[in-house]
Amino acid sequence: MSKTILLVIASTRPGRLGPAVAQWFAGATAEVAAELGVRLEVADLAEVGLPFLDEPEHPSSGNYLHEHTRSWSRRVAAADALVFVTSEYNYAMPATLKNAFDYLYAEWAWKPCLFIGYGNTSAGTRGVQMARGVAASLRMLPIGSDIFLRIADDLQDGVVINSERLAVRARDALRQLSRVAGVLRPLYREDTGTSALESAAIVPAVLGDAAELLVLQRCCWVDEAIANSRLDLPALVESEAEVVAGLRTWSTWCVRSAGRLVGSVRARREGDSWEIGRLMVAPDQRHTGLGRRLLAFAEAQAPYGVTAAGLFTGEHSDRNIQLYQKAGYTLSTEPAPAGAVRLTKLLAA
Numbered sequence: 001m002s003k004t005i006l007l008v009i010a011s012t013r014p015g016r017l018g019p020a021v022a023q024w025f026a027g028a029t030a031e032v033a034a035e036l037g038v039r040l041e042v043a044d045l046a047e048v049g050l051p052f053l054d055e056p057e058h059p060s061s062g063n064y065l066h067e068h069t070r071s072w073s074r075r076v077a078a079a080d081a082l083v084f085v086t087s088e089y090n091y092a093m094p095a096t097l098k099n100a101f102d103y104l105y106a107e108w109a110w111k112p113c114l115f116i117g118y119g120n121t122s123a124g125t126r127g128v129q130m131a132r133g134v135a136a137s138l139r140m141l142p143i144g145s146d147i148f149l150r151i152a153d154d155l156q157d158g159v160v161i162n163s164e165r166l167a168v169r170a171r172d173a174l175r176q177l178s179r180v181a182g183v184l185r186p187l188y189r190e191d192t193g194t195s196a197l198e199s200a201a202i203v204p205a206v207l208g209d210a211a212e213l214l215v216l217q218r219c220c221w222v223d224e225a226i227a228n229s230r231l232d233l234p235a236l237v238e239s240e241a242e243v244v245a246g247l248r249t250w251s252t253w254c255v256r257s258a259g260r261l262v263g264s265v266r267a268r269r270e271g272d273s274w275e276i277g278r279l280m281v282a283p284d285q286r287h288t289g290l291g292r293r294l295l296a297f298a299e300a301q302a303p304y305g306v307t308a309a310g311l312f313t314g315e316h317s318d319r320n321i322q323l324y325q326k327a328g329y330t331l332s333t334e335p336a337p338a339g340a341v342r343l344t345k346l347l348a349a
C-alpha cells in the first residue's frame with residue numbers, strides 16, 4: 001500500500017537552511033522511497049502561509065472558518081507520517097512550527113513522525129526536544145530515529161555535504177517511519193472498522209437497489225430534518241417510484257458491506273457543472289471516511305470539459321458544510337432552494 005509522508009519545513013526566516021536540508025533528505029531517500037511505495041510531499045511553512053492562529057473555535061472541534069486552515073487540514077489529514085525539518089531559535093523550535101501544530105488536532109493523531117534538527121552548538125537538539133513533546137501531546141508517535149546536523153560540520157555553502165554516513169541514517173529512518181505508519185494505519189484512518197470499507201468497491205447502482213436506497217436515504221436525512229427544522233425534505237418524502245426515476249436520470253453509485261447497502265452518491269451534468277447529490281452513509285458507518293471517499297469518487301467521474309462541481313445542503317446542516325469545505329468546496333452566492341445553500345468547487349483538469 002502506497003504512503004504519503006509530509007516533509008514539513010519549519011523555519012520561514014529569509015536565508016534559512018530548511019529547504020536545503022529537506023532537499024538533501026528527499027534526495028538521500030529517493031531510491032528507498034520508490035522501493036517502499038512512499039511519496040514525499042514537501043510542505044514549506046513559508047509557502048503554506050498560516051497567519052498567527054486566527055480560528056475562533058478550538059481545533060478539536062474540526063470547525064474551521066478560514067480556507068488556509070482547511071487547506072492545511074487536508075494536507076495533514078492525507079499524510080501517513082510526517083518528517084519535521086526544524087531549526088533551533090533560542091533553545092526552542094520556531095514559532096511557525098508551534099503555530100502550525102496548534103491549528104489542528106485530530107489530523108495529527110496516531111501518525112508516526114521523525115525530526116531532522118539543524119543548528120550550531122547543539123545541532124538543533126533542543127528545538128527538536130521541544131517539538132517532540134508537542135507532537136506527543138497531539139498523539140503523534142515520534143519514532144526516535146531523529147537526525148541532527150551541525151551546521152559547521154554537515155553543511156557547506158548552504159547545502160548539506162554529501163555524506164554516506166548521513167545518507168544511511170536517512171534511509172534507515174525512512175524505512176522505520178514507513179513501517180510504523182503501516183502498523184498504525186488502522187488508528188489514524190479513524191477507526192478499526194475503516195479498513196473493511198476502504199476495500200469495499202464503489203459500483204454503479206441498478207434499478208433493483210431502489211428499495212434499499214429509499215430506506216438508506218430516509219435513515220440519513222432524519223438528522224437533516226432535525227437540524228433544519230423541516231420534514232418536507234425530498235429524500236424523506238420520495239416514493240420508491242421516484243427513487244427509480246432518479247436512477248434513470250442520475251449516475252448513481254453505491255457501496256455494500258457484508259451484502260448491506262451502506263453508502264451512495266449520485267451525479268449528473270447540468271450545463272457546465274457536475275452536480276453531486278444524495279451523498280449518504282448509513283448512520284452506524286459514519287466517521288469511517290466513507291463519505292469523503294464517495295465524494296472524491298463522484299468528483300472523479302466528471303465528464304471531460306467540466307471544470308466545476310456543485311451541490312446543495314441544508315443551510316443549518318453544519319456538519320455537512322464542514323465536510324464539504326474540508327474537501328475544498330466554498331459557499332456560493334448562486335441561487336439555492338429555500339432552506340438550502342449551494343457549495344461549489346473547481347475540479348482539476
